[in-house]
Amino acid sequence: MLTKPAPATPAALPAVAFTWTRPASWPPALLAGLSAGLLWLGWPVHPAPLALLLLVAWVPYLSLEAALVRRGSSGWKVFRYSYLTLVLWNAFTTWWVSYSTLWGGITAVIFNALFMCMPVMAFYHTKRLAGPRLGYLSLPVYWIAFEQLHLHWDFTWPWLTLGNGFATANGLVQWYEYTGFLGGSLWIWVANLLVFFSLQKYQDAATGAGPTLGRVQVQRLLLGPLLAILLPIGLSKIIGSRYQEKGAAAEVLVIQPNFDPFEEKFEGGARFIPYQEQLQRLFQLTEQNLTPQTRLVLWPETALEEQNWEAQFEANPKALQIRAFLARHPGLELVTGATTLTSYPTREAARPSSRFRDDIGYYDFFNTAVFFADAAKPVEFYHKSRLVPGVEGVPHWLSAFVIDLGGAAGGLGSQDTRSVFRPAAGDSSLRVAPVICYESVYGDFVGEYVQNGATLIGIITNDGWWSDSPGHQQHLQYATLRAIETRRDVARSANTGISGYINQKGEITRQTGWWVPAAARGTVHLNTDLTFYVRYGELIGRAAQALAVLLLAFVLVRALNRRFAT
Template sequence: MKRFSLLLTALAGSILLWASWPVSPFTLLIFIGWAPLLWVEDHATRRWQFISIVLLHMLVWNVLTTWWVWNASPAGAIGAFVANAIVMTIPWVLTRSVKKRWGAKPGYISLVAFWLAFEFLHQNWELSWPWLTLGNAFATHPQWVQWYEYTGASGGTLWILTGNILAYTAFKRYREEGRTRSYFISISSWIILLLLPMIISRFIMSSEAKRASAAVAEAYKNVVVVQPNVDPYTEKFTGNIDAQIQKLIVLSEQKIDKHTTLVVWPETAVPAQVWEDQIKQNYFYHPIWSFLQRHPQVNLLTGIDSYKNYGRDKKNATITSRFESGSQSYYDAFNTAAFFDADTSIQLYHKAKLVPGVETLPSFLSFMGEWFEDLGGISGTLGRDSERKVFVPWDEHFKAAPIICYESIYGDYITEYVRKGANILTIITNDGWWGDTPGYKQHMNYGRLRALETRKWVARSANTGISCFIDPIGNVISPQPWDVPAAIKLNIPVDNRQTFFVKHGDLLSRAAAIISGIILVGLIISLAAGKLRKKSPGGKK
């Protein structure tokens, strides 16, 4: 019976976390969503019982929140659900060990440190899938977290975990002591923790709103964002390429005026496979060059499907390169952002944060390559860029960060674009693979957090829903609905300042990683010392 109650409690926690996640209106539930698992940790008597319950909890949360990944790749979805659940279980297992060794307070401190360190690792290893980074929970409430310009989303993670620990502590004291003084201190601390960051955020937002309003009033150059609405399953990679390009051009020209200097098309908007050294000569690109020559003041930022040939010598190839038997040469395939001027100058950036299981596979899972499908219209493991690149136009006005799809959930990664001079974030994506589900809505809202962290305007072009603009305080402007072709235009000011988060990066996560390392070393030494005492002549055997 006890085992059953533990299981039900853990599942209740999964449901609370799901119910609090964007785009649900019940965000505040995130501050009690982990409390059931804290209760399970207190009451599970056997190690493997606890591990199995936590693993199930994480699996259910992943499935409930990101089930829509299945629409794009069933195999990739299963892999994501299971792998994410496993790695999410590890911080809790380590926390249990610390708590048993040193007590509740060190255990709770270690939980915060281990989870933050896990999220940091999850953004920087081969199996990266940080969609459920806890700080993303506030994506639909940027007015609560304007202080992300200092902490990034990891500040939200710290807020959530601390809030849950205080909530659970208050619950325990009420159960054990009733309405005592210590209970009221705990519940008051929890309420203050919830309200104080929101109050601070309101003050920051008031100042930033005035700044943004003044800047917009002075802006005189505009950006056009296009949403072509091409079905990725039936049209985009098998349909008429000429017609798709003409559609993009027609939609663009409906909005372009003499003050337009940047036009943004979505990820893989130009689906023609092209060698990078032949873009100027490629037949499918002729209409694009003609379009730019009709509007010489315009720069075009678009997604393309590009390839790079390394010749027959394997020494010139990369680790991700493929071998083409016909030409006996090595080449890479890329999910690319391209920047074109009317004078036919070209700047390229290759997507570097690739989706595990669908655009790339960790080296230790390479044997599973044939099981997975690609989300971006290019088969096989893709090549990637070694650095972030900023697209600088002829007039040096809008210096664009070319953020491709999945990359927009990596806050710390994006700061490097701004440090390199980007004064506008352009997110190009093709969320059509997921269908009309919460997935594309979550993805757009995560872009609001990137605006807060960098205090930059965002121009977001999606193949279908949600193309929009996002201002530096997280307001969404001119959002375009799902399954509708559209073009939108907005005068956007440039802001060359760098926030604390941009200058210093994710300090919270890095500090947590160091603290976690110290705790782990201490835990290992403590466990080793305990074993030595048991083996000593006077110790227990």
């Protein structure tokens, strides 16, 4: 007599029917390299879909750290492999800095990776002293607290802030208008931790180290990571589909003169082009592409490179030529980059960045944006204030190690407020934020211009130092995140980078080629509404810093209690 076989139970899961090699058993160097490689593959300017790799890129590192702890490895060994992960990621992603200076590129990679070890080692010690639950919760807190610090201290280099990683795939993060780019950092860590926890439980079941999982338990393991990944994407798609460009329209012209910064742009270069000839190329490109509707022209960073004293700027021959040009085009405004200088009557009036010469006294160099509202109104100056560490912003004790990139390198002056350039008369809807080069990497910093009334972000830059590398492309893409955070159009004028336009949804609507003289005319929209992020700034970063202080205090007390108890 035949009997009907009993149905299989849910606990009989194929997951335990094969031999599983736990990633935790892989060589630590391999796991470190895998995390670094995934972070690099997910980073701009790789194809946008690869940005999703950032949501799992830290899983190999988390497996590495957990395996080392399980084996009883020392904190020093954990540090070594953490540093290996981070230095490889920095090298893979920002190697192009070496085009401007080999020593500067090497230094940036070595020391930025070292700084990044601070939050991961704080996580390791918190987990060791307070247990895994609080330890893993502390990791995104420490990391984002560090990223917030990295936006404001002397060695600021937020190029690898995790939230920047979605710049090419900014359709996934339209909610940055509420959180800013640190919201992207939080998303990355939450997704990675949930994937790691689920993978750990699945591995334990597959290898017999934990209870066998049924189909329902496996589905539950998958649910958390999937929701963490898909819900923010879905929210972004909804926000993006509903958003419409806001504000009055205006025609803007951006100029890309394309002077080689190593050989043509600066005096002393092998093929130096006299400054008057450089100015004539700017005029020529502008005249050829103007229309009667053009309201604003942007010339790039240090377009007027000669040392221009601000007190005598109105009598400067080049300023007079610009005024004569504007007189022929009534209603046109112009923003140009320049190197300017200001002297101080006494030592007490000087700033910490000031220099001294016997024949001048105390004075400052500035990387400046100059605004000509029309042919007659006095010019306005904005001094670049987020300075590139080691190139423009140098603590006094590091002044001997300044990297000279031409012009007035090292220890430049800055200003405390974000100036907004406003028209001379009539319609005041066109109010330009003069964002100079590196400043466009800072979300909260750009938001300050908008708080002060800016309706258009005007970026002037010179990205030719990095040659034809991911550097200038990443710089362009990062500006798309500033457009989303502030819901402002971006007009971008690069000397030898990529010039063009970005709309309020972060979409690049027009761009020039690389390493060619060019001009691009575009219509921008002048939004006056303030986003949540602009109104309240880096809430996530500040909250993370407060929590990090509390966590570190708790861990310190726990450590002291252990020491005295023994």
